[in-house]
């Protein structure tokens with residue numbers, strides 16, 4: 001009888017442990033785990049992203065016209081954020097560079113109004129795949145599921161370099177640069193040393209394929225968090241870019257991390 005009782009206790013203990021295991025696994029976002037396994041990224045990237053620079057973004061009642069003119073109703077009452085973190089390059093003056101931006105969204109996309117004051121605009125490499133970061137360009141970092149983690153050669157996150165000629169370039173999983181012109185629609189107008197950019201950024205998930213893609217951009221809704229940073233590559237007359245300015249503080253000595261590490265991105269919280 002004693003033996004039977006012990007066995008029963010043992011069985012129920014084992015069962016309880018199994019249940020616990022099961023509960024733990026289900027609370028762990030299984031979808032992300034699957035994706036990481038496929039991409040064979042290191043265990044470091046599995047750490048959950050810290051939501052630094054968490055910002056609420058209000059929904060656009062009507063989308064702005066992407067024409068480089070900031071007279072759309074939606075922009076009028078939105079807050080300006082500063083593009084003032086010097087990620088790469090020497091000290092600079094206000095004449096050399098100043099940048100600020102506004103954000104809004106709807107089901108289709110995230111919209112950006114970016115105002116850049118830059119003394120000289122250059123597009124020295126007409127080939128969009130020739131050191132695209134050494135021309136003046138706006139760079140938009142997007143991590144659809146706000147997972148953080150490594151993304152240099154994968155679509156865990158995108159680093160869209162938007163050139164003055166409208167070309168949008170990032171590295172693909174094949175370690176080659178690709179055009180993502182249908183992901184980001186942009187227009188800009190320059191008066192004096194001020195350039196006003198408007199961008200419509202569709203938000204693609206990490207399942208996006210460079211070849212024969214059938215993955216649609218996600219339909220955005222209130223409550224969603226998206227990993228985000230903005231940057232500007234400023235070159236005025238040098239062979240290589242002179243500065244790289246970002247929207248978010250990056251700790252450590254080497255602040256040029258955004259193009260490979262989505263953990264440094266800020267977080268946008270979409271609101272009605």
Ligand SMILES: [Ca+2]
Nearest residue numbers: 065067069072
């Ligand atoms: Ca406009």
Ligand SMILES: [Ca+2]
Nearest residue numbers: 096118119236
């Ligand atoms: Ca400049």
Ligand SMILES: [Ca+2]
Nearest residue numbers: 143145147156
């Ligand atoms: Ca991601």
Ligand SMILES: [Ca+2]
Nearest residue numbers: 118120235236
């Ligand atoms: Ca410049």
